[in-house]
Amino acid sequence: MKTVEQFVAGFKAQDKNALARAITLVESTLPEHRALSQSLLSALKTTKATKRIGVSGTPGVGKSTFIESFGTMLTAQGLRVAVLAVDPTSQVSGGSILGDKTRMEILARDPKAFIRPSPSGGTLGGVARRTREAILLCEAFGFDVILVETVGVGQSETAVARLVDCFVMLLQPGAGDDLQGIKRGILELVDMVVVTKADGSQKNAAAQACHHYQQALHILRQESWHPPVLACSAVEKTGLPEIWDAVGKYYAHLGLGLEDKRSSQRLHWLEEAISEALQDWFTTKVSAPELERVKKLVQTGHLPVAQAVENLLASLK
Ligand SMILES: Nc1nc2c(ncn2[C@@H]2O[C@H](COP(=O)(O)OP(=O)(O)O)[C@@H](O)[C@H]2O)c(=O)[nH]1
Numbered sequence: 001m002k003t004v005e006q007f008v009a010g011f012k013a014q015d016k017n018a019l020a021r022a023i024t025l026v027e028s029t030l031p032e033h034r035a036l037s038q039s040l041l042s043a044l045k046t047t048k049a050t051k052r053i054g055v056s057g058t059p060g061v062g063k064s065t066f067i068e069s070f071g072t073m074l075t076a077q078g079l080r081v082a083v084l085a086v087d088p089t090s091q092v093s094g095g096s097i098l099g100d101k102t103r104m105e106i107l108a109r110d111p112k113a114f115i116r117p118s119p120s121g122g123t124l125g126g127v128a129r130r131t132r133e134a135i136l137l138c139e140a141f142g143f144d145v146i147l148v149e150t151v152g153v154g155q156s157e158t159a160v161a162r163l164v165d166c167f168v169m170l171l172q173p174g175a176g177d178d179l180q181g182i183k184r185g186i187l188e189l190v191d192m193v194v195v196t197k198a199d200g201s202q203k204n205a206a207a208q209a210c211h212h213y214q215q216a217l218h219i220l221r222q223e224s225w226h227p228p229v230l231a232c233s234a235v236e237k238t239g240l241p242e243i244w245d246a247v248g249k250y251y252a253h254l255g256l257g258l259e260d261k262r263s264s265q266r267l268h269w270l271e272e273a274i275s276e277a278l279q280d281w282f283t284t285k286v287s288a289p290e291l292e293r294v295k296k297l298v299q300t301g302h303l304p305v306a307q308a309v310e311n312l313l314a315s316l317k
């Protein structure tokens, strides 16, 4: 597949291989791939109302198992589900969070589903951009629900919250009696909290955790949307319909606000993209030895920072 027409035809024919290759294209940093992927994104149209849902939480909380059970429930209802991942740590750990496809064995074989592991390498900004474009490709392909899994570290949660409509935070029972372990900023982003592993001996603890989080969120979040706190067991497949129901309520609450939310997200990504492009442009324009020379001068205090920037920019004119 080498032309936009071939990709578009592949999408029309519902060839998942075409989708996978289109995502590889948006993940590529080669200039010719970038150009082709941009033409492809412009050529593809999405008319369908999709749901973009972020699934976040610390490693081991049960994200992949949840997505397997939740996604399978949705495909059984006739919905088409795509799963994408944002994992800025994959570079370090050498594997992606969806590398453990064993946790999503059933969904991975489901004809109504598509699972894409995290792009490895690059900055969080780069990973987020590629994921944003992958979301658009999955929507153009015809998926109804896009689940974006992210590991709860660093800034990746904030980035994912800006990629999705509905940001769901997974917590597990007994992970502390208060919300101290969770960054406050994250609680301000969540649209829903799900307490996982509400089964077996953990069942009571999960109910308690729900109650606890509900109270805490009630104080913290006084907006018109009160993020609900729900318990589920991905293993016993309980509590999942209630979560889907809450997602529906959230979208109903957003109403026309959904388009506002998405358009302000687009604006945010435009600003990010401009900064990134300027950075790239700058590093290709300024000669490395010159930059080193200026850095030394700044380091030793011989040149003020602002003056250094001005000199560098002036040298480009
Ligand atoms: N009892 C129970 N265990 C679960 C449940 N969901 C996940 N687990 C277990 O928790 C561990 C981590 O799950 P995983 O989905 O890989 O977590 P992730 O790192 O957040 O993706 C695994 O051993 C799962 O079997 C659940 O609903 N109930």
Ligand SMILES: [Mg+2]
Binding pocket: 063, 064, 065, 097, 098, 100
């Ligand atoms: Mg996982």
